Each structure stands twice: as C-alpha cells, then as structure tokens.
Amino acid sequence: MTNQLAIIQKDITDSVNSKLGELQKEGLVIPKNYNASNALKSAFFKLQEVKDKSGKPALEVCTKESVANSLLDMTVQGLSPAKTQCYFVVYGNQLQLLRSYFGTQTVLKRLSNVKDIWANVIYKDDVFDYENYHGRERLISHKTAFENRDKDILGAYAVVQTTDGEEILTVMTKKEIETSWGQSKTSQTVHKKFPQEMAKRTVINRAAKAFVNTSDDSDLLIEAVNQSTESEYEPQIKDMGDIQEVQQEIEQNANTEEIDIQEPPNTIVQEAELVDMPQQTQDQQQASFADGPGF
Structure with a gap:
C-alpha cells in the first residue's frame, strides 16, 4: 500500500506541476515566496490524516481526478496547508479543498x-x-x-x-x-x-x-479567487452524512480561524492529465447548498 500511495503521489504531483507550468505560461503569477513543490508535499502529508466519515483514508477512497483538482486549486491560489491556509474534506469519493480565513486573507493580499x-x-x-x-x-x-x-x-x-x-x-x-x-x-x-x-x-x-x-491581476488568478469566493458553501453533497462531516470539520477549526467551503475547481484531471471540466448538471446544482449572495 505504501508503494501504491507513493506512485499515486508522484503521478498526481507531476500532473499538477505540469498544468501549473502551462498556466504560468498563460500569465498566472505565483508569489515569489511560494514553493509549489513544498506545498504539494505538505498537502500529501496532511492528506494521509484525512479520512471519510467511515474512517477510510482519503487517498484510498477519493478519485485521482478530485485529488489533483484540489491540489491544482490550492497551488493556483498560492495556499499552503502547513500554514493552515486550507484543508481537505472527503465528500463520497471526491476530495475538496476548504479555504481557511487565513487563506482568504492570503489570496486577497496577492x-x-x-x-x-x-x-x-x-x-x-x-x-x-x-x-x-x-x-x-x-x-x-x-x-x-x-x-x-x-x-x-x-x-x-x-x-x-x-x-x-x-x-x-x-x-x-x-x-x-x-x-x-x-x-x-x-x-x-x-x-x-x-x-x-x-x-x-x-x-x-x-x-x-x-x-x-476590478483588479488588473491575471485572469487565471481572478477566476480561481472568484470561484472560491462566490461558490462558498456549495460543495457537491451526496447525503446528510456528508453535511454532518462538513459541520464537524468546520467546528474543529472555527475556534482558531474561519473556514470557507468551495466548489471543486473548474478543471479536472483524467488519466494523469488536466482538462476542462464541464459545467454542473441541473441535478448536481440542486444537490448543493449555498451561503447565498451575502458576500
């Protein structure tokens, strides 16, 4: 199992780094003090502690596509789980990124x-x-x-x-x-x-x-920030058990910082490569829950 996880980690890390390189060529600017490789290593270290509501490890139950999407979204925004700027939560077989209050401040200061x-x-x-x-x-x-x-x-x-x-x-x-x-x-x-x-x-x-x-920054960064902000409290929920799990995750961290729940990123990884994700279906949208336009 250890060797298998190492292979998964390498495949996903390579895919995320590759896509991140493409985005940088398109104009995405990564903060000078942000080391994406270190952030990815830290993320995988944290992911080993993340489990679903049944107690199964996230890296065993979550699809490689959802893991890669979460990690790409993290690196595009320049976030680090080691600095408690973001968290990971399992919804069914999907891994999703939660941005903390610290993370929101970090992104905006960019x-x-x-x-x-x-x-x-x-x-x-x-x-x-x-x-x-x-x-x-x-x-x-x-x-x-x-x-x-x-x-x-x-x-x-x-x-x-x-x-x-x-x-x-x-x-x-x-x-x-x-x-x-x-x-x-x-x-x-x-x-x-x-x-x-x-x-x-x-x-x-x-x-x-x-x-x-109204920012003049890279459209790629603005798109990621907009998506995270406007889609807060709208993860793809499968059942009430997932909602309870989200509530528990927030309660565990809200006494030290605020956590923002967000949609999956608008790109998806397939066969270790990142491609565009289609928009949500109507059924998927009805399955989500929202914090409304009070942003």
Missing part, C-alpha cells in the same frame, strides 16, 4: 491593488462611528472594551487597505449577516457556536468581491 484586509465584530456597548465620504463608507472610530466580547453582536465590518493608502470600509448589521446565513441550506450549528468568526467571514467576503473584479 491582488496588486490590495495591501491588507481585516475584519472586526461590533458588540453591544461598543462605540462605532463611520461616515459616507464621497460615496464610500469610511471608518471614523471603533471603541470597545474587553467585557463587551461576551455581549450581543450588533454587526461587523471589514477594511480593505489599498496600495495607495486608502482604507475602504464595508459594514454589515446583525440582521444583514443573519440574512446571509439564513440563505444557507446547511444547519446553523457553526454560526451559533462561533458567531464572531462567521460574522467576520461573511463581511470580509462581501468587502473583497469588488476588489477582485
């Missing part, structure tokens, strides 16, 4: 017009003040106290700092955040257990959307 992005929660008795400045919301001040963290959440906000020093604000009320959560077909267990983290996840994705689509 955009040429974004220097930094962060989010905070507004609690009851906080003093939060902002204004509409030339058509854009701008943060004036946010004063809080340690004891307020145990009080009710009133909303959340995200700030995107551009390369020219401008800080652009996005604010969401508690009602707006809960409306976004309510459009998800999943249970609300995670949102109730970790409301602070989930609130920040929601508002930071909404803030990021405009910057992604």
Whole structure:
C-alpha cells in the first residue's frame, strides 16, 4: 500500500506541476515566496490524516481526478496547508479543498491593488462611528472594551487597505449577516457556536468581491479567487452524512480561524492529465447548498 500511495503521489504531483507550468505560461503569477513543490508535499502529508466519515483514508477512497483538482486549486491560489491556509474534506469519493480565513486573507493580499484586509465584530456597548465620504463608507472610530466580547453582536465590518493608502470600509448589521446565513441550506450549528468568526467571514467576503473584479491581476488568478469566493458553501453533497462531516470539520477549526467551503475547481484531471471540466448538471446544482449572495 505504501508503494501504491507513493506512485499515486508522484503521478498526481507531476500532473499538477505540469498544468501549473502551462498556466504560468498563460500569465498566472505565483508569489515569489511560494514553493509549489513544498506545498504539494505538505498537502500529501496532511492528506494521509484525512479520512471519510467511515474512517477510510482519503487517498484510498477519493478519485485521482478530485485529488489533483484540489491540489491544482490550492497551488493556483498560492495556499499552503502547513500554514493552515486550507484543508481537505472527503465528500463520497471526491476530495475538496476548504479555504481557511487565513487563506482568504492570503489570496486577497496577492491582488496588486490590495495591501491588507481585516475584519472586526461590533458588540453591544461598543462605540462605532463611520461616515459616507464621497460615496464610500469610511471608518471614523471603533471603541470597545474587553467585557463587551461576551455581549450581543450588533454587526461587523471589514477594511480593505489599498496600495495607495486608502482604507475602504464595508459594514454589515446583525440582521444583514443573519440574512446571509439564513440563505444557507446547511444547519446553523457553526454560526451559533462561533458567531464572531462567521460574522467576520461573511463581511470580509462581501468587502473583497469588488476588489477582485476590478483588479488588473491575471485572469487565471481572478477566476480561481472568484470561484472560491462566490461558490462558498456549495460543495457537491451526496447525503446528510456528508453535511454532518462538513459541520464537524468546520467546528474543529472555527475556534482558531474561519473556514470557507468551495466548489471543486473548474478543471479536472483524467488519466494523469488536466482538462476542462464541464459545467454542473441541473441535478448536481440542486444537490448543493449555498451561503447565498451575502458576500
């Protein structure tokens, strides 16, 4: 079995590296400090710990195509599982990539017009003040106290700092955040257990959307970022057991960072080669669950 896994690892790694090289020729820029080979090695190390809901190893039950797709999506976005920027979860015989809150920040900072992005929660008795400045919301001040963290959440906000020093604000009320959560077909267990983290996840994705689509960066990167952001909470779910497994995975990690669930990448590997994946069928789309347009 060890030799077989080694062969699978080599075949998939070679295929991903080959496709990544093609994408780079087409204009995809990999961060200078990102080593795709090291990231792939780290991913396979993590994958040995990933199991399906029956306890079977992911590398035994998942198709080579889905493993390669997940790893390609990881490398295109410049993510590393060693830095807890992404995770892997099994859905039936499919492996899919979960991008963490750290991973979302990492990807957005790759955009040429974004220097930094962060989010905070507004609690009851906080003093939060902002204004509409030339058509854009701008943060004036946010004063809080340690004891307020145990009080009710009133909303959340995200700030995107551009390369020219401008800080652009996005604010969401508690009602707006809960409306976004309510459009998800999943249970609300995670949102109730970790409301602070989930609130920040929601508002930071909404803030990021405009910057992604106005970026001058490589279309290949933008496509990958858009796909991951807009398809959150829409994995290909086969049954309720898979949904419960997703919930457990998120709960295990949400106390340290936020996890974003995403669709499989729009390319697929067949016979150790990467080719375009056809769009989802109507039945597949109905089988998915969504977090709605509240990004």
